[in-house]
Amino acid sequence: xxxxxxxxxxxxxxxxxxxxxxxxxxxxxxxxxxxxxxxxxxxxxxxxxxxxxxxxxxxxxxxxxxxxxxxxxxxxxxxxxxxxxxxxxxxxxxxxxxxxxxxxxxxxxxxxxxxxxxxxxxxxxxxxxxxxxxxxxxxxxxxxxxxxxxxxxxxxxxxxxxxxxxxxxxxxxxxxxxxxxxxxxxxxxxxxxxxxxxxxxxxxxxxxxxxxxxxxxxxxxxxxxxxxxxxxxxxxxxxxxxxxxxxxxxxxxxxxxxxxxxxxxxxxxxxxxxxxxxxxxxxxxxxxxxxxxxxxxxxxxxxxxxxxxxxxxxxxxxxxxxxxxxxxxxxxxxxxxxxxxxxxxxxxxxxxxxxxxxxxxxxxxxxxxxxxxxxxxxxxxxxxxxxxxxxxxxxxxxxxxxxxxxxxxxxxxxxxxxxxxxxxxxxxxxxxxxxxxxxxxxxxxxxxxxxxxxxxxxxxxxxxxxxxxxxxxxxxxxxxxxxxxxxxxxxxxxxxxxxxxxxxxxxxxxxxxxxxxxxxxxxxxxxxxxxxxxxxxxxxxxxxxxxxxxxxxxxxxxxxxxx
Numbered sequence: 428x429x430x431x432x433x434x435x436x437x438x439x440x441x442x443x444x445x446x447x448x449x450x451x452x453x454x455x456x457x458x459x460x461x462x463x464x465x466x467x468x469x470x471x472x473x474x475x476x477x478x479x480x481x482x483x484x485x486x487x488x489x490x491x492x493x494x495x496x497x498x499x500x501x502x503x504x505x506x507x508x509x510x511x512x513x514x515x516x517x518x519x520x521x522x523x524x525x526x527x528x529x530x531x532x533x534x535x536x537x538x539x540x541x542x543x544x545x546x547x548x549x550x551x552x553x554x555x556x557x558x559x560x561x562x563x564x565x566x567x568x569x570x571x572x573x574x575x576x577x578x579x580x581x582x583x584x585x586x587x588x589x590x591x592x593x594x595x596x597x598x599x600x601x602x603x604x605x606x607x608x609x610x611x612x613x614x615x616x617x618x619x620x621x622x623x624x625x626x627x628x629x630x631x632x633x634x635x636x637x638x639x640x641x642x643x644x645x646x647x648x649x650x651x652x653x654x655x656x657x658x659x660x661x662x663x664x665x666x667x668x669x670x671x672x673x674x675x676x677x678x679x680x681x682x683x684x685x686x687x688x689x690x691x692x693x694x695x696x697x698x699x700x701x702x703x704x705x706x707x708x709x710x711x712x713x714x715x716x717x718x719x720x721x722x723x724x725x726x727x728x729x730x731x732x733x734x735x736x737x738x739x740x741x742x743x744x745x746x747x748x749x750x751x752x753x754x755x756x757x758x759x760x761x762x763x764x765x766x767x768x769x770x771x772x773x774x775x776x777x778x779x780x781x782x783x784x785x786x787x788x789x790x791x792x793x794x795x796x797x798x799x800x801x802x803x804x805x806x807x808x809x810x811x812x813x814x815x816x817x818x819x820x821x822x823x824x825x826x827x828x829x830x831x832x833x834x835x836x837x838x839x840x841x842x843x844x845x846x847x848x849x850x851x852x853x854x855x856x857x858x859x860x861x862x863x864x865x866x867x868x869x870x871x872x873x874x875x876x877x878x879x880x881x882x883x884x885x886x887x888x889x890x891x892x893x894x895x896x897x898x899x900x901x902x903x904x905x906x907x908x909x910x911x912x913x914x915x916x917x918x919x920x921x922x923x924x925x926x927x928x929x930x931x932x933x934x935x936x937x938x939x940x941x942x943x944x945x946x947x948x949x950x951x952x953x954x955x956x957x958x959x960x961x962x963x964x965x966x967x968x969x970x971x972x973x974x975x976x977x978x979x980x981x982x983x984x985x986x987x988x989x990x
Contacts, residue, residue: 456522459503464495471503471517479503479515486519502526524560528594531560540586540606548577555587555601562587562599571607572633618645622688624681627695632672640668642676642690649688651676658693658700658732660718699732704769706730712781717758725750727762727776735774737762744779744786744818744859747804753778785818786856793861797851798868803843808835813849813863823849826908826947827864830871832892832900871906881907881948883938886955891932894925901934901950908947911936915951918960 459479463470468480481503486495495501504521534541545564547554552565564587569577580603588605591598622628622644630642630649639652651674653661661667668674680689707713707729715727718734725737742750754760762776793799793815801813801821810824825833841847853862881887881903889901889909898912911934916923928934937958940949 455505456502456525457505458500459517461495461497461499461501464497469495469519471501473503473505473515473517475515477515479505479517481517481519523558524597527558527560531557531589531592531599532594535589535592538588540588541601542584543587543601544584545577545581553577557587557599557601560597560599562589562601564601564603568602568604571604615646618647619683619686622647622678622681624678626678628676628678630674630676630690632668632670632674634670635665635668637663640664642674644676644688644690647686647688649676649678649690651690651692655679655689655691655693658696658698659728660726660734662719693732699730700769700772703733703774704767707764707767707774709764709766711764712761713764714759714761715776717754717756717760719756720750720754722750725754725760725776725778727760729774733774735762735764735776737776737778741765741775741777741779744782744784745820746859747812747820782818785816786859789815789819789861790854790856793851793854795851795854798848799851800846800848801863803841803845803847805843806838806841808838811838811841811847813847815861819859819861821849821851821861821863823847823863823865827852827862827866830866830869830902830906832902832908866906881905881938881941883941885938886935887938887950889934889936889950891928891930891934894928894930896925899925899928899934901936903948909936909938909950910947911950911952915939915953918953918956 457473459471459473461469462472462478464483467483469483469486470478470480472478501519502522504518504525505515531541533539541557543555543557543562545553546556549563552563553569555562555564568590569580574580585603586606587601587603588609589599590602590605591600593599628644630644632651633641633643633648635641639650639656641648642651651664651668653664656664656667674692675695676690676692677694678688679691679694681687713729715729715735717725718728719726722739724739725742726734727737728734737750739750740746742748742753760778761781762778763780764774765777765780766775767773801815803811804814804820805812808825810822811828812820812822815821825835825838828838847865848868849863849865850867851861852864852867853860855861887903889903889911891899892902892908893900896913898910898916901909901911903909913923913925915936916925916928934952935955936950936952937955938948939951939954942948
């Protein structure tokens with residue numbers, strides 16, 4: 428049988444042989460000789476049936492241009508033995524990648540560095556030319572510390588460690604940080620071995636945080652805490668330190684196991700608190716510079732590195748004055764030393780002590796019972812503040828506004844700046860407090876005497892003003908307000924029901940607590956019942972007598988009836 432020929436005169440046998448021969452060459456790296464170069468292509472002879480072409484762009488990779496000339500021998504990758512035009516398809520880029528990939532895999536397994544060049548910035552990091560493949564360098568792997576300016580590292584041949592490889596996806600991840608950590612490990616170990624607590628050493632401020640600064644002391648970082656920067660108060664270390672600044676520090680604590688190093692600068696100078704108790708005494712008037720003003724007081728520097736605090740309550744006799752309205756940082760002021768604790772480095776200062784004490788005059792001019800017209804300075808849920816003098820305000824408590832019960836929402840009728848008539852109920856110069864009343868200017872509708880002393884332990888008659896789930900709001904005959912908790916309504920638990928009481932009903936109870944500040948009295952019916960029971964038991968018998976409690980109470984009632 429004769430062989431069948433194709434349209435070009437070739438037999439199927441010839442075509443099959445050529446096809447097999449071509450498939451053997453595909454996906455291989457071979458040597459090729461440049462036979463021609465133009466603007467777009469480089470023509471290369473690889474010793475096969477035809478020549479192949481590679482775009483000139485493949486020779487200008489990652490920003491580098493390779494100089495070529497006719498006759499040069501280079502490695503090329505046979506991508507396809509024959510395309511639709513009968514040409515061999517070649518690739519220079521794939522040839523370089525194939526040639527380099529084996530070396531990369533070997534370096535990856537051995538942990539050996541590879542040489543590369545950072546040539547471009549991308550999202551999350553940078554691209555690195557490894558001379559045969561392009562790798563990704565994450566931003567976190569550029570250096571052991573954050574790098575603000577990457578430009579000195581661009582287009583520079585330098586070593587990298589391969590962290591991850593995926594050949595099918597042509598993915599390589601590298602690290603420059605790993606190289607630096609490895610190179611610095613030996614040097615750091617040498618430096619750490621030479622460190623001791625108490626040692627003074629030069630360092631460089633690397634970065635600053637809200638709580639201090641990290642200082643490089645020869646390849647090893649130590650923490651310089653805010654409190655160890657200066658004997659003065661340092662709120663923000665950035666105010667006194669800058670990155671890159673040369674500083675001399677003292678190693679104040681060194682843990683060789685954890686390699687944690689605590690540094691100090693203030694320890695290089697004498698402690699200014701030494702001898703403070705001899706230089707300053709309680710009661711002394713001194714001048715100082717305001718270092719800081721806060722909502723709770725004023726920090727005053729008495730001498731270099733020694734600071735005291737004028738607490739809010741010691742700033743002014745007028746408790747409503749803000750420290751920010753009194754002074755500001757940098758001003759010189761006079762203060763009085765109120766107390767000292769050198770061991771805790773604390774000095775309490777006062778400013779109001781240098782002013783005339785208004786309470787001395789208030790005690791004389793505003794005796795209990797004095798009536799006057801005052802301007803409302805503030806209205807709170809618990810009462811009304813009224814100006815007594817320019818420096819001092821008094822308070823009309825919620826329970827002293829009216830003989831009728833007043834709720835916080837009822838105070839909306841009173842406005843700041845209104846003038847009201849009040850009566851002085853109590854003056855306590857020690858606690859710097861003056862209690863005022865409005866209802867005391869009116870006749871007591873309960874017919875009681877407001878001056879009658881209500882003491883803890885006495886029995887009083889109350890009028891129920893409000894019934895609540897948790898107890899009873901009551902008013903005493905002298906007009907004072909009180910409260911009987913639900914648990915105190917009766918000794919018997921079954922009788923502790925607020926619904927069995929009604930507004931306007933009278934009830935006897937024992938005074939168990941007195942809140943003078945809130946001018947409110949705690950009462951108990953249960954305590955009164957217990958007292959009465961004890962009295963009956965003491966008079967008519969005890970549990971040892973054999974008589975029941977009902978028998979004893981019956982005897983007591985009969986005796987009382989006979990009397």
